[in-house]
Amino acid sequence: MSRFSEADRDRIRSQLVEAGRELFAQFGFERTRISDVTEAVDIGTSTFYGFFDSKEALYVEVLCAERDRLESRIDEAVATANTPREEVRTLIETMFREVRSNPLISRLIVENELHALQEHLSDAERESLAASIQESDLSYADRWVELDAFRFDDPAVVSGLIRSLVFTTRSRETIMESGGTADYEAVEDALIETIVAGLFVDGDDGEGDNDGNSDP
Structure with missing residues (x-):
């Protein structure tokens, strides 16, 4: 070399x-x-x-790079939101869009392939991967739970809820194949609106508790 x-x-x-x-x-x-x-x-x-050291090590680096790209796209999108409620909706919409359009993001989040690869890595590579995963967790939740208008006070629950929502992207093909509604976008939009509305106190979008800045 x-x-x-x-x-x-x-x-x-x-x-x-x-x-x-x-x-x-x-x-x-x-x-x-x-x-x-x-x-x-x-x-x-x-x-x-x-x-x-291996194909697995290369794949981990590729997936980590995709995760970084996803976080950058989320940051850019959420930065345009004017209220915490809009931040939540924008974050979910961005994640849905990225999972549908990027097979690597789908494998990263839905298939959780980073976790599956860990047994093929060296101890040092596993430690580095674990640290990077922890650092990349949804940091917006830490700020949202501090708002009076927000219904939950545990950021881990909020992050888990949002990540779990991404799995609903799998239902699109199933619904279409089974002859379900052709207007899946309307169904998805209604789902997101229902989740967002449920995270905030009725009639309060949190605007008074937050200046709209979206730094994680």
Whole structure:
């Protein structure tokens, strides 16, 4: 590996992650081979192991990068909200949209593939992954529960509720295949509105308790 400069190593690692992202998204983890990734980057398979210990280690980095992208998109979307109630709705809508449009996000949140991969990682990699997962938990809930208008005072419950909602994205295909309503968007919108309304005291959107800033 000494033949690579530090700049070369950074470039190749980035290329491996990007190639892995495209291949994992298209074919999934099991059907993607290390040789597929190395061919896309134009390096030898043996060189791959100078950057990652295994295909699992690469997949973890890809999923963590997708999680970071998701958090950035959520932050950008929630920043446009004017009240805490709008923040909650925007966050849920953004998560739904990302899970439906990005197979990696779906596998990350719905399939919980990061958890499934942990047994294939080294102790150091597992510790690093556990720390990053803890740091990335929904931080908005910590602020929402401090509002007088908010019905719950445990941020873990709020985060769990919102994450559980994401699983309803699976019902779209089931409803369509069974001949259910074609206007699924209206059903989903009603579900989100019901959840958001239930999180706040009737008639109070929390605007008086929060200045609308959405820093996590």
